[in-house]
Amino acid sequence: MNIKITRKRIKNIILKVNDEGEVLISAPLKVPKEYIEKLIKEKEEWIREKLSLVQKRKQNSLTYNEGEKFIYLGKEYSIEIKNSQKEICQLSQDKFIIYIQKNTLENRKKLVDRWIYENFYPYIIDLTMNTGEKIGYLPSVIKFRNMKTRWGSCNTIKKSITFNHQLYRKSIVVVEYVVLHELAHIPFPHHQKSFWSFVEKYMPDWKERRKLLKE
Template identity: 35%
Template sequence: MRTEKVLGYDVHRKKVKNINLRINSQMEVYISVPMNLHVSYIENFIRSKESWIKKVLNKIETVKLKQTGYEYKTGEIHNFLGEGYVLKVKISNNNKVILKKEREELLLITKFDNFEEKKKIMEKWYFECAKKLFPVVMEKWLNILNERIEHLSIKPMKTRWGSCNYNKRYINLNTELIKRTLFEIEYVVLHELAHLKYPNHGKGFYNYVEKYMPDYRKAEKMLNAKHYY
C-alpha cells in the first residue's frame, strides 16, 4: 500500500477493485483506490463526492460541538497561536477580547451573557487577529519563493486549512489557523503557494516544499491532529 495526496485528501493505493470512501467519527476521510488507477479518475471521483463529504463532515462537527463544544464560560481553555489561554468572561457595557499573555488569559468582555453573542465576539476577535498576521506571513513567503498572488482570502473553512486556485492565483486561508502555531501557519502558506507551480500533490510538489521547509512533515502531523489537511 502507498499513500498520496489528491486534492488535499489522503488516498491509499491498495489491491482493491473499486474506489472506496468512508468518513469516521474523528472526521477523517479515508479513500482507497486500485494500485494503478490514473490520478485524473481519482480527482474526478473526489470532486463528484465533495459536496457529500462536506455535508457529512458538517453533520459530525455539529454533533461534536453539541457534545464537547465551548460554552464560552470562565475557565475554558481557548487556543491562540498554539498556546492555551484560560477564558475569563466579564459582563460590561461593551464587547471586546483582550489577550493577557503574562497571565495566560483571554478576557472576554461582553454586554451579553448568552452563547451565540459570546461566540460571535470571540470569532470576530480571532478573525481580526488572522487579518493582521496572515498577510505578513504570506508576504514573507512570496518574497522567499519570488511568487505573486492576485488575492488572499481569510475565512472559515470546514474541511481544509487552506486552498489555492492556481489559475486565478487566489489563496484562501482558514481563520481557524490563527489558533495553531506560527510553524503550522507558515507551512500552510508555503503549501498553498507551492500549488502555483505544482497544482497536484505529486513528487515534484513535495520536493519543492521540502526544499524550503525540510521539516514540513512535522507541521503536517501537527495539523492532522485536527483532521483538516
C-alpha cells in the same frame, strides 16, 4: 440511529450523515425497501463512525464560557468573562478575557470572531505575503472561511488562496506549513514529486509540521 429516506428521480442511492447526526438516504423511486435496509446494514459501521465524529465535533464546539479554554496559535488561554459597556476581547498572559455587556452565546461568538478577524487575519496575511516574496510567488487574493475538510486551498488560475478560519487554533509552525503549502500550489497545481521538492527546499522539516497539523 435517526434515518431519513427520501425517494427521488435518481439512478443511484446516496447515503450521507449531516452535521445534526441525521442519516440521510436518497433512493430511486423503484428501489425496494428491503434493498435499502440491506444497504444500511452493510454500511452500519461506516454510519456509526460518522455519527461518532459528529458527536465529537458537538462536544468540542466552544461556547466561550467562563473557565473554558481558548486556543490561539497552539497555546491555551483560560476564558474569563467581565461585564463591560465596551465589548472587546483581550489576551492577557494566560487568560483570554471577554469584556461584554450582553452575555449571550451569540454575542460572545461575535466578539471572539471579531478579535480573530482583527488579530489572526492580519498576522496570516503578513506571513503569506512575506513567504510569497521569499519563494517568488505572491497570491492575488487572500480569503478566509470555515471549511470542514481543508486547512487551506489555492485557485492556481486566479492565484487566490483561502485559509480555514479555524487555523488560528494551530501552532505557528503548523500555520507556516499551511501557508507555504498553498503558495507552492501557484507554480505546482498538484501533489507530485516536484511540488514536495519545492516545499522541502524552503521547509526541510515539512513532514514533521504536516504530522502536527493532522494531530
